[in-house]
Amino acid sequence: MTELRDRIQTVVSDEPVALFMKGTPGFIMCGNSDRALRALRGAGAPVTAVNILPDPRIRQELSDISGWPTVPQVFIGGELVGGADIVEELAASGELEQKLEEALGPDYRQPQPEERVVDVLDV
Amino acid sequence: MADRTGGGDHFQVIVESGRFDGLSLVDQHRLVYDALAEPLADGTIHELRIKTKGLA
Numbered sequence: 001m002t003e004l005r006d007r008i009q010t011v012v013s014d015e016p017v018a019l020f021m022k023g024t025p026g027f028i029m030c031g032n033s034d035r036a037l038r039a040l041r042g043a044g045a046p047v048t049a050v051n052i053l054p055d056p057r058i059r060q061e062l063s064d065i066s067g068w069p070t071v072p073q074v075f076i077g078g079e080l081v082g083g084a085d086i087v088e089e090l091a092a093s094g095e096l097e098q099k100l101e102e103a104l105g106p107d108y109r110q111p112q113p114e115e116r117v118v119d120v121l122d123v
Numbered sequence: 124m125a126d127r128t129g130g131g132d133h134f135q136v137i138v139e140s141g142r143f144d145g146l147s148l149v150d151q152h153r154l155v156y157d158a159l160a161e162p163l164a165d166g167t168i169h170e171l172r173i174k175t176k177g178l179a
Contacts, residue, residue, distance in 0.1 A: 032170070068149075069156050069163055070171070085173050086148045 005061045007120040008050070012065065015048035015118075016104050018075040020062055024051050024117050032084040036072040039084075039091040044109035045076075045100055048116045055121055077103030132169035143177035151175040 011018050017040065023029030025037055025047065040047050052058040052071055063069055066080050074081045076099050081087060090096040100108050127133040136155060143151045152173050162168045 067153070069160075080149055082149050082152060086152060089148065089174075 004055075004057055004120060005065065008058065008061050009065055011048065011050055011118055011120060012075050013078045015075070016077065016108075017045045017047050017100070019047050019049045020052050020058075020071055020073045021049055022051070022053050022071060025049050025115050026117075029053060030071075032070075033072045035084040036074055036087045039087045039096065040074065041113065042091055043096045043100055044113050045096075046104075046108070046110065046114040048118055050118050050120055054119075058120060076100060079103075127170075127172070132167065134168055134170070135172040135174070137174045137176070139176040139178065141178040143175050144179040145177070148175070151177075 019033075019036060019040060021028070021030070021033035021037065023033060028034045028037065037047065037049075050058070052062065059071060062071075062073065066073055066075075068080060068083070070083050072084055074083070074087050081090070081096075081099065087096065090099065124137075125135045127135050138155055142154060146154075152175060155171075155173050155175065156163065159168060159171065163171065
């Protein structure tokens, strides 16, 4: 249990942009996860995705760490940015790109942003 | 407060309050989640969309 929590914490802390979602970017299982991913893609963010569905403990441990009750959850530079509503709102106002620049540097945008999937159950 | 799907468990809330002034969006939404902790925990609310606004 603590190992799982440590692995989740490592993703949160070490990945420039972490998206905890239902499904994966290639197989999205929830409309709100889709909204969050689209907003991040629109801002050119390099996304590291974690699917929370394979084990209910992932969601539980994640919410214990973040104090945020729902999924998706987006972290930039280790900091909770919010769920789909907030990320969409920030994307619309331009603040999402600003946050990405602050955390990743002004040249964070890649022509083809990298998307990775990390399995916290099996590292 | 709006029932988005008519099923009684997908809701959208728009909250305007002076308590949001000076808070980040994350902290603003946390206040809404806290206020609705019980129905969120017991599944009465399956999905919640939140829009918050300060008064300042």
